Amino acid sequence: MGYEVLARKWRPKGFDDVVGQEHVTRTLKNAIETGRVAHAYLFVGPRGIGKTSLARIFAKALNCTKGPTITPCNECDMCREITAGNALDVLEIDGASNNGVDQVRDLRDQVQFAPAHGTFKIIIIDEVHMLTTAAFNALLKTLEEPPPHVKFIFATTEGDKILPTIISRCQRFDLRRIQTPLIVERLRHICTAEGITIDDDALLAIARGAEGGMRDALSALDQLISFRGDALTEDDVLAVFGLVSRRSLEGLATAVLKGDMPEILRLVGLFDSAGKDMRRLTVELMEHFRHLLVYLYVGEAMSTLDATPEQIRALSEQAALADAVRVHQIADQLAEMEGRLRFALSVRTLIEMTLIRCARIATAVSLEEVLSRLNALRSDEPPTVTSKPAASATRPNNIYDDPLLKQVLEEFDGKIVSIEDGDD
Secondary structure: OOOOOHHHHOOOOOHHHOOOOHHHHHHHHHHHHHOOOOOEEEEEOOOOOOHHHHHHHHHHHHHOOOOOOOOOOOOOHHHHHHHHOOOOOEEEEEOOOOOOHHHHHHHHHHOOOOOOOOOOEEEEEEOHHHOOHHHHHHHHHHHHOOOOOEEEEEEEOOHHHOOHHHHOOOEEEEOOOOOHHHHHHHHHHHHHHHOOEEOHHHHHHHHHHHOOOHHHHHHHHHHHHHHHOOEEOHHHHHHHHOOOOHHHHHHHHHHHHHOOHHHHHHHHHHHHHOOOOHHHHHHHHHHHHHHHHHHHHHOOOOOOOOOOHHHHHHHHHHOOOOOHHHHHHHHHHHHHHHHHHHHOOOHHHHHHHHHHHHHHHHHOEEHHHHHHHHHHHHHHOOOOOOOOOHHHOOOOOOHHHOHHHHHHHHHOOOOOEEOOOOOO
């Protein structure tokens, strides 16, 4: 038997193996246990997060010789056939290549026959949004009132392209992108089972590059094993995929928060000369400041932060360098830059100018801080004894002649005074 890639070898075989989709697996298991299995389901979500795998597991749960059961045995003939994709009673159809009215008419004829071996005849249509409008319309009546032995399971990456008349006849489940810590833990489990030595930063780099898709993460791990063998480091991942290391990314964010212009320019130049993906750097930097903003508001809420413990520690250190208002303004600048990158003639120049602007925002002094410091000095100033009536006390003709204001401005020397949103 030939080599089987990790994405296929480690494909989930049961509901408990599916990572990051508990809201779906719990509902499907409850439906099986209570006998409330619907006749049509629609799984919507990005690529590589388990839509087709869930469809196969659900088919095994319904047609297993011990079933319907929430724990298919994966040992009976029906389970093995469904896993291999050659079960007579489970038809897996590619919506992209079978999207016409004629194919749907053939499907309608097939579902009229009772299942050959299993309890149900299950129709799985992947990328169902590729069906033509005419094909969808030809399926409507059968989908609304199918024979009792038929179950439809649709999967798509673009749920907005499905006709409302189709969606209304299905139970819709929106699958989420898998959180980075969950991908890291799954990759660590697989590497241990496969005898692969890999450090935590390398696992995190793979998970970052996967952008929430488990299949992408496993494909990347497979590629890295072919590249370096059974001992992988973070440098190997960064070299293959053009990513920036976690520490370098956090160092750049720290330089922005400290207003360290030379360090910002040095790091951006280093990344550019090393051939790193600068657009990807922008996205990851924006995501990092998003994590920092969430951390400033809610603290170490792991369910809210899609971050590993190492990233949480770095966020706790950076939280002391800026407040939430400034971090929000920095994130806005990065989001604006991300939209302009596709039109930029020099990506590096645009990134440098934006990060310098972000650094000025991080170190800016607001009008509120100036007034707060001035009021603090005035409250500490001893009362002045004078023989003149209070009404005749002289005041500086120019506010900048006020000695206390001069003292405050000298304290903030070299910083920008900005008026934040909402200040008058």
